[in-house]
Every structure is written in structure tokens, then in C-alpha cells.
Amino acid sequence: MTSAFQNTLDFARQLDAQDALRPFRDRFHLPPGPDGQPAAYMCGNSLGLMPKTARAAVEAEFQSWEEHAVEGHFREPSQWMHYHQTLTEASARLVGAKPVEVVVMNNLTVNLHLLLISFYRPAGRRYKVLMEGGAFPSDQYALESQVKLHGYQPDDAIVELLPRPGEHTLRTADIEARIQALGEELALVILGGVNYYTGQAFDMPAITRAGHAVGAVVGFDLAHAAGNLLLHLHDWDVDFACWCSYKYLNSGPGGTSGVFVHERFANRPDLPRLAGWWGHDATVRFQMKKGFQPMPGAAGWQLSNAQIFPMAIHRAALAIVDEAGGMQELRRKSEQLTGYLEYVLHAAGLPAEVLEIITPADPAQRGCQLSLLVHQQGRQLFDFLSERGIMADWREPNVIRISPVPLYNSFEDVWRIGQAVAAWTTTLTPAAANQ
Template identity: 80%
Template sequence: MTSFQPTAEFAAELDAQDALRDFRNRFHIPLAPNGQPSVYFCGNSLGLQPKAARAAVEQEFDSWEKLGVEGHFHGTSPWMHYHETLSDSTARLVGAKPVEVVVMNNLTTNLHLLLVSFYQPTATRYKVLMEGGAFPSDQYALESQVKLHGLAPDEAIVELRPRAGEHTLRTEDILATIQELGDSLATVILGGVNYYTGQAFDMAAITRAGHAVGAMVGFDLAHAAGNLLLELHDWDVDFACWCSYKYLNSGPGGTSGVFVHERFANRPDLLRLAGWWGHDPADRFQMKKGFRPMAGAAGWQLSNAQIFPMAIHRAALALVDEAGGMPALRRKSEQLTAYLEYLVHRLELPAEVLEIITPAEPAARGCQLSMLVHQNGRQLFDFLAAAGVIADWREPNVIRLAPVPLYNSFGDVQRAGQVLAEWAGKAK
């Protein structure tokens, strides 16, 4: 990793050695203003379209066209059991048992459903710990959940903040806060990777610390699923949810994944919001009174499956499996991001101009690098876009670059580095 070079030849050599290089051809890559494929570093917001997605959806259009309601029972993949076809690949993705996962709804909806079960404050144990500056939807979800219990957000929600002069959280500080909160702490809910800084949290250590004080521990894995190696079962995480439209390339507004640890698999007493699709399938259609949840995460389902988003998701997850799953993706990802980091450091820009705030250790980040740009950040963002580098801008002054192992190449990273160097030359 120490012998990176900034040249196109060197990048081409890395691409030639890359076992995943052909997966790029399985995606539609948007074009840059010059008509060439762009350098798409925005998979942390919306992953690219797998070429297989359209046919997957068309297959369900065909079933609907030809079979109507009978599509629930006939056709290539009957809708009645469609969601079950996602369980194995989803379980592999997050390091879970199939009974621990289900695909349904959207992310914020699932966060609410899980908090109903896993944030049940009492008079003494009512605090919930989250990252300060978490993605706004998570903040709003938490605030409203707290209010639902008649509590004041300011009193119940504890936000973790970096130390003065630092941009990211120290694991030791997270663990110390959990310990300090002790038996006042009901629930810990953090991102697996923070959307703004790109910091990945030590989920195993945080879960252990939370459990040691008797709290529930869950994670919003929007920026972690398809990005990090996850071992949710072995880490003993209580609950988690994620979206599928970022690193899982399942399309805008795509369906969402849920994890509930096996120890809650047979806990019908655990409070939840219920719907018929979470009811025991043996008599779901008997139309009887009295909810009896299915075992596992499936028991949190409300509604019958969203076939069209799931069809895309299934095609997209198949690509992850075909590529060798997360271990293969993560190996390449670490190299891609390290190469990008090397190219940014080569610019030798003073921290007052531009600094990478994402942690340097691979274990503390996913693929994304967040650059804090203190001067003319918007201008740099526009400069990148004009040169065909699609990044994103997050207020007040961060540019996020996310090279994704399934469809980005080392050549992409080298080109982005080149554009940054041009900008830095101009900026002098």
C-alpha cells in the first residue's frame, strides 16, 4: 500500500490485477459533460443502476400482465413468498442468520418500527444515546419517539460529540459515555458509518458496553450495508436497519433491510406495531382476530411485499454474491480508498484549505472520504462536476467522495486525483 503512484499507467496496472474489474460493465455509468463515462463517486447517496434491474422488473410486469392476481401463486417467482427469496443473501450481507433479517418498507419507517420495540423507557431508564449530527431523519425519528413516550427530547436524548478540535468520535469516549449513563440508558442507536464524516464505529465494542449497562443497542446501517464487513449476529447487536439505494444499488426509494437478533425471534410478548404480513402465515388468511407474530425479524412486517423494488433489490444483491460477497468487495474497497487518500495527501494542501476528516485507519471507515473544504468548497464541488467527477456536497462545507468497489476502478480514482490536482494548481 506504500508504493502507490499517481499515474494513469499505475492505475491501469491495479485495474488489470483487479478480480472485480468486470463488474463495472454490469452497471449503467452516467456520462460526464464530455460524453465519456463519469467518475461516479456518489454511491454513498444513490448507487448506480445494475443492468439486470430492468429485466428483473419486467419479469414481474409480465407476471402481472399475464396472471393478474394469480401472480401471487404462479409465475417465475410467486409474490406470496417473494420477500423470502431475499433472506439468504441479506443474511450473508450483514452477518446474520436468515431468521434474523427481513426486507420491507423504507429506512426511516423501519427505524420507527424497531424503536417501538427496542426503546421502551421506564421512569429511571429512559435515555437514548446517538451521534450528535446524525442524519436528520434519524434525529427526527428519535425526537418523535421520545415525545411519544411523553418525554422531553432534551432530557432523554444524549448526543455524542467529538472532543474540541477533533472531527470524529473516539471509541473510548463512546464507551465511557455509555458507562456513565449506566442504568439510565435505555437504548443506544448509532450509525454504522456516520454519513457526514465517514467514520465507522466499533459496533462490537459499543454493543458489549451497552449490554453491560443493560441497554438495547441498535445501528442505522444506511452507510454501512454493502460497504463494511458486518457480523451483526456475532457482535450481538439487538437491532439494525439500512436502506438499499446506496451501496446496494437498488434504486431511488428502494426497499430497506431489518435485523433483529435471534434472541428475540420467539418473543411474541415484545411490544411492536403489528400488521397481517407479520402474522403467522399458517392462518394469515383465516382472517381471525388476535395477532400472533412470525418468528424472527419477519414478525415485524406490516404489509404484503413491495414486489417491484424487491425485484431490483434481488438483482442487485445477486451481484454482490456473484462478486464474492462483502469480503471480496471490502478488500478492493480498502485499496481504492487508500489510493484516493494518497492522491489527496499528495496535494499537500494546508489544513486551513482542505482536510480529510474521515479516520485514516481502515477499520474506522468505509469507502467514503469526507473532505472538509474551508475555502471555496462549493467552487471545488462545481469544478469536480464540470470535469465529470460526481461527488456530493453536504452543508456546511464537506465534499464526500465514495469510490465503490463494484463499479469504480483505480482509473476512476486516478482521474479524480488528477482533477483535484488541477484545482489545487489553480487555487495557488
């Protein structure tokens, strides 16, 4: 693929002209750069852009509130009572699940805690948790607090996976070996589907098989994977997962979250959980009686009624994904777009001692994101890009995350990044540039 790329503006525009998803760029509000022209927005891994349909979607719910007040729960067109159900089919398609296995509710870390209450059940020798070292802090804090709730010390109960010396990412074989070594001590494997810092996509089916082989439960935080990777959670036999909607799913800051619980747990009222009335059997919910009876499937983990306004945005955003052909089409373009980004960055000619791509080169081990480890003057490069209308993401101490998103980024956007990095090399001292 990369051998067919060319580092020219004409070639980038030719790819854009051939791109079947090109019209979807106009479905989003692109922030302006310093020159007033649309920025090359590369932060979709942090906050996706605003769909142009978002405002009208929320306004429709304001209209229902204004006209119907409490009766909006029952009246068309919104029927807030059942609003969350309008997200189920699209969410199931998004993550490769059956509708009974998914529900949209709450926010990501709240949902992670709710799932951990049910699926981290240490007993006897089996109490350890395996997670990636350097996971996103919310995941670290959630696991620390959960093991403490069970009377364990995090330094003992939590085992962190670290790359081999001199490497930046984890090898699947090393993850599998660690799972096997922990064996009967291992209660839970919990990783991010994509590591937020390196951009590495983990081999979720292989990890799930390895965890189940030793009797452990396996779950994933898909914050950086949902809307980014092709997921088949049901077929992979994953036990549980959760994700946010404000990154690749473009559903607004602090947007609502999705949950997956495999259907083998669909009718397990014996599973410990934190209960709320919206998870209670809907056929008797309004009898207001004691005694929690969970809904079948993931819906039985709900606590409260739907967050209508963020869900309205999410519904509008999910509709765009479906209209674009779903994750298979988005992933097809993503691989080409990210491959072109890798190509133009290499074409800039910086030695690895100055700039190193730490995201795996294998497309199967990454999504949209490339993480640039800038060994010299990293913040200066980030500012240099910003001044040229390229909105990337800075992570301490010296990583720039760049994420071309297939719904709204163009090949010309990517070409601009390569040109800017090449121009930055001229600002380096000769010794730094030639190391």
C-alpha cells in the same frame, strides 16, 4: 500499502488490470460526463448506480402481472406471496446474520420506527437514548418523536455524542465512557454504523458490549454500512438494525429496506410492536381472525405484503454482490481503492488549512467514503470536479463526500480525482494555496 502506490496513470491502469472485480464495472450503467465519456461516479454513498439487470428484473414482474393478474401471487415463476423470502438468504449473508434474523420490507425510517416501538421501552430511571451528534436528520426526527410518545422531552431524554474540541470524529473510548457514565439511566444506544457526514465507521461490537454491560438495548442504522463494511451482526450480539438498499446496494431510488432482529427475540410475542397481517403467523394468516400471532424472527415485524417491483431490483442487485464473492471481496478492494484515493489527495499537496480529510485514516474506522472539509472555496472545488466529469456529493457548509465503490469504480477514476484536485490548486490565490 500507501508506500507502494504511485500517482501515475500507468500505475492506476496496472491496478485495474490486476483487479479481479474489474468486470463488474460493466454490469452497471455509468452516467456520462460533460465530454460524453463515462463519469467518475463517486456518489454511491448517496445513490448507487443502476444494475443492467434491473430493468429485466422488473419487466419480468410486469409480465407476471400482465399474464396472471392476482394469480401471480401463487403462480410460478414469481409467486409474489413468498417473494420477500427470496431475499432472505442473501440479506443474511450481507449483514452477518441468521436467516431468521432478517427480513426485507418497507423503507428505512418506517422500519426504524417499527423497531423503536419494540426496543425503546423506557421505565423509571432508565429512559435515556444515546446517539451521535449530527446523525442523519431522519434518525434525529425519529428519536425525537419516539421519546415524545413516551412523554419525555428530547432535550432531556436524548444524549448526543460529540467529538472532542478540535476533532471531527468520535473516539470509541469516549463512547464507551459515556455509556458507562449514563449507566442505569440508559435505555437505548442507537448510532449509524457509518456517520453519513464524516464517513467514520463505528466500532459496533465494542459499543454493543458496552451498552449491554449497563443493561441498555443497542441498535444501529446501517444505511451507510450495509454493502460497505463487513458486518457480523449476530456474532456482535447487536439487538436490532435496519438499512436502506439504494446506496451501496444499488437497488434504486427509494428502494426497499432491510431489518435485523437478533434471534433471542425470535419467539417473543410479548414484545410490543405495531402489527400488520404479513407479520401474522403465515399458517393461519388467511383465516382472517382477530388476535395477532407474530411470525418467528424478524418476519414478525412485517406489516404488509411485499413491494414486488422494488424488491425485484433489490434481488437483482444482491445477486451481483454474491456473484462478486460477497462482502469479503468487496471490502478487500474497497480498502485498496479508498487508500489510493487518500494517497492521490495527499499528493495534490494542499495544506490542511485549505483541504482536510476528516474521515479517519485507519481503514478499520471507515468504509468507501472520504469526506473532504474544504476550508476555502469549497463550492468552487465541487463545481471544478463536476465540470471534469467527477460526480461527488456536496454537503453544507463545506464538505465534499467522495465514495469509490468497489463494484463499479476503477483506480483510474480515483487517479482522475487526484489530478483534478491538483489542477484546482492552480486556480487558488498564492496566499490561499501556501497557507
